[in-house]
Amino acid sequence: MNKFLLTTLSLLTVSAVQASGTDNFPNQPLKIVVPYAAGGGTDIMARQVGRALSEVVKQPVIIENRPGAGTSIGATAVTNSNANGYTLLWGDNATYATNTALYKNLSYDPVKSLRPVSTVLTGSLVLSVNKNLPANNIKEFIEYAKLNPQTMSYGTAGNGTPHHLMMEALKLASDNINIVHIPYQGEGPAMQDLVGGQLQTMFSGARLASAQSKDGKIKVLAASGKERNQILPDIPTISESGLPDFAYEYWHGISVPAGTPDAIVNKLNAALTTTLANKELVDWIATTSGAYLRSSTPEEMAEKIKEDIAKSKDLVTKIGLSLD
Incomplete structure (x- = not known):
């Protein structure tokens, strides 16, 4: 068998394995890392969404709390995990945008180290x-x-x-x-x-x-x-x-490590879109926190992150705030 044929067969085999893995995704439990302590508002909302997501993907969804350092500990843990779609990050404004303005030596890059899947909710204080x-x-x-x-x-x-x-x-x-x-x-x-x-x-x-x-x-x-x-x-x-231009909201979104394949990101996005349309979940979030469930495309979430980073840096510069 010549070298060309061997190379072709090897590529076909690898492609078949990758396709099979993607087609069966997810075939094991998903883990959502929440960078806040258990029992807090973010944790409670994440657990409710996780339960609803579990019903959609037909797999258990495990919540792992990794609090500390302004959500950096949890975010860094996800960026260092396998890019196979099974470890997800539940982040917020701080995780995806504000931290870039507040910390000069951030342990992760929300743009380069993470890949957006979908926004989850938006709310006001x-x-x-x-x-x-x-x-x-x-x-x-x-x-x-x-x-x-x-x-x-x-x-x-x-x-x-x-x-x-x-x-x-x-x-x-x-x-x-x-x-x-x-x-x-x-x-x-x-x-x-x-x-x-x-x-x-x-x-x-x-x-x-x-x-x-x-x-x-x-x-x-x-x-x-x-x-x-x-x-x-x-x-x-x-x-x-009386202040027509004032509008500041908190928002949460789910991402995966950079390098996660498109097909897996798209499957996770579709599952989250279905999950966040669940009326029982929508009503529960509304009465519990007053927030609105908001799904998005990965591209829309990426654009939101980009806009919020610019907005955060502008505000932090004006007030002269730094946390390291």
Whole structure:
């Protein structure tokens, strides 16, 4: 048998094996790495989506929590895994965009090290104030801040979180109102101090704010996103309240290691698209977090990452923030 024929047969054999692997994908459990601790909001949502995805792909979907370093530990673990479609990353704004602006020595490259599969959801935080603050809407909030510079403080879930960056963006959009940042280890402790009067304002998840506002302990002024939050549909967005160009949202998406074959990425995308259209899941996410399930093509997610990286770098540069 000549060399040409041997080479041809070898290529055909390799192609047949690859095609067979792709055709049968997935034929073993999928693992979704969540770069946050178990029990938190992101983890709970990921587990619900994972259960629904399992029904679509007919395989178990395992959630593995790898928290730490602003989601970098989990993201790096996925980038170092096999590019076979069985290890996925559940990331958010920080993972895919903000970290590139906040960390000079990031342990992974969200553009080069990861391949987008689909966005999962998008949502907004809500701006609340202590019940005694004389402001009942965004206009009054900004006016009060301008008249009382450096007397107001705001809490966040930590440096570099969406809570932090949204408030800094609002400060810039409001002619640089002067409100002092107090970072906390999570939004729960910050909310306790907002209720107690140690803080005057903060961005938080809608469910947390809703629970406190129903008891009259705080006032919710506006939602940060393009759409009203589904948990608090009567609360206007900031853009509806006098700052038409303001719209800051958090979003989550799933990716795989760079080098994952097109056919596998497309299969995962199709499975996620079906999963995220599940009405029971859509309703659960809406009532639990106020977020909207949003699937996308891999290309659309890649473009969103690109846009958010540019947006994050611009904001971080303007406020002079760096975490390393």
